[in-house]
Amino acid sequence: MPSTLEEELARYPREPLTRTPTPLHHLAHASARLGVDLHLKRDDLTDLALGGDKPRKLEYEVARARAAGATVLVTCGSAQSNHARLTTAAARRVGLRATVVLSHDERRIFQGNLLTVYLMGADVRFAEIDDHWEIEDHAHRVCDELRSEGETPYYIPVSGSTPLSCLGYVRAGLELADQLAGSGLTPAAVYTPFGTGGIFSGMLTALRERGIDCPVIGISVNGDTARCRTNLDTWWTATSELLDRDPDRPRGATEIYDQFVGRAYGDATEACLDAILLMGETEGVLLDPVYSGKVFAGLCAHRHAGRWGADETVVMVHSGGTPALFAYAPELRAHLAKRGVDLP
Numbered sequence: 070m071p072s073t074l075e076e077e078l079a080r081y082p083r084e085p086l087t088r089t090p091t092p093l094h095h096l097a098h099a100s101a102r103l104g105v106d107l108h109l110k111r112d113d114l115t116d117l118a119l120g121g122d123k124p125r126k127l128e129y130e131v132a133r134a135r136a137a138g139a140t141v142l143v144t145c146g147s148a149q150s151n152h153a154r155l156t157t158a159a160a161r162r163v164g165l166r167a168t169v170v171l172s173h174d175e176r177r178i179f180q181g182n183l184l185t186v187y188l189m190g191a192d193v194r195f196a197e198i199d200d201h202w203e204i205e206d207h208a209h210r211v212c213d214e215l216r217s218e219g220e221t222p223y224y225i226p227v228s229g230s231t232p233l234s235c236l237g238y239v240r241a242g243l244e245l246a247d248q249l250a251g252s253g254l255t256p257a258a259v260y261t262p263f264g265t266g267g268i269f270s271g272m273l274t275a276l277r278e279r280g281i282d283c284p285v286i287g288i289s290v291n292g293d294t295a296r297c298r299t300n301l302d303t304w305w306t307a308t309s310e311l312l313d314r315d316p317d318r319p320r321g322a323t324e325i326y327d328q329f330v331g332r333a334y335g336d337a338t339e340a341c342l343d344a345i346l347l348m349g350e351t352e353g354v355l356l357d358p359v360y361s362g363k364v365f366a367g368l369c370a371h372r373h374a375g376r377w378g379a380d381e382t383v384v385m386v387h388s389g390g391t392p393a394l395f396a397y398a399p400e401l402r403a404h405l406a407k408r409g410v411d412l413p
């Protein structure tokens with residue numbers, strides 16, 4: 070008898086960082102407005118320092134860091150990195166220090182995520198780099214420096230995505246599959262953000278294992294579709310190995326769209342800002358301009374193009390990121406003003 074995914078997952082140590090399951094909410098008002106049966110997997114409600122996708126990913130990496138005798142978690146990202154916030158929080162939760170290497174980008178304002186890392190006492194280092202991807206090299210140099218000072222750093226890459234951390238989203242996918250079965254729902258599609266692809270790949274693994282064969286749709290927040298597909302291959306293969314699955318087994322229908330990114334990562338596009346307002350006005354749920362707003366913008370565009378009908382169930386994964394809203398106040402304000410809202 071082949072092992073179940075649950076049995077395979079149980080082989081990997083995990084440091085619990087959040088309560089699960091996160092809720093699967095039916096969005097009655099947004100569904101009525103859009104004309105689709107919309108459900109939201111609320112991973113924005115994981116309970117570590119304002120929530121998001123990272124606690125699930127970090128549970129595996131933090132367990133590994135502790136087993137390796139780490140004294141400090143090191144990671145890197147943009148100035149408004151959610152990952153920096155949640156790595157810092159995870160480190161503090163287990164009694165470690167955190168060093169975060171952040172890019173000196175246009176969102177380097179004392180707001181949102183950046184404010185929170187200072188509140189949790191992170192050692193914050195800004196990297197003067199031309200290319201955002203050079204930041205990882207910079208972070209490795211910081212690790213060397215920490216080592217020479219007698220620390221034992223444990224490095225967690227951008228977005229927290231590693232083969233091991235993808236297991237967090239395999240667990241999330243199993244959780245979602247249970248919730249769908251428990252509610253008697255058969256989804257026509259599951260939408261996730263696609264940054265490095267850890268969420269997408271983990272979810273896909275679990276949904277297919279449970280026989281949920283709808284398209285899994287990734288909305289890129291960053292790279293073009295070809296790069297996303299390459300990342301997906303990498304995570305799919307690596308997690309297959311960890312979970313004793315054949316990497317060449319069928320993956321079913323996957324779609325990845327890169328036209329919602331805008332000019333660059335973090336661009337608060339018109340469609341994204343409209344999607345944030347739509348979700349806020351109909352459901353009282355906050356989305357962010359970098360990840361969840363983009364996913365909802367993609368879903369709305371597909372609906373408006375006639376892709377889904379009122380009797381079709383569509384699930385969207387809300388991966389959090391809402392603290393970044395506060396760093397986008399000028400764009401949000403201008404957008405509300407453009408929509409005729411009288412602002413103070």
Ligand SMILES: Cc1ncc(COP(=O)(O)O)c(C=O)c1O
Nearest residue numbers: 151264265266267268388389390
């Ligand atoms: C809120 C949020 N959602 C989604 C992602 C992207 O997840 P992945 O890199 O697993 O695609 C990130 C990555 O930093 C994030 O902060």
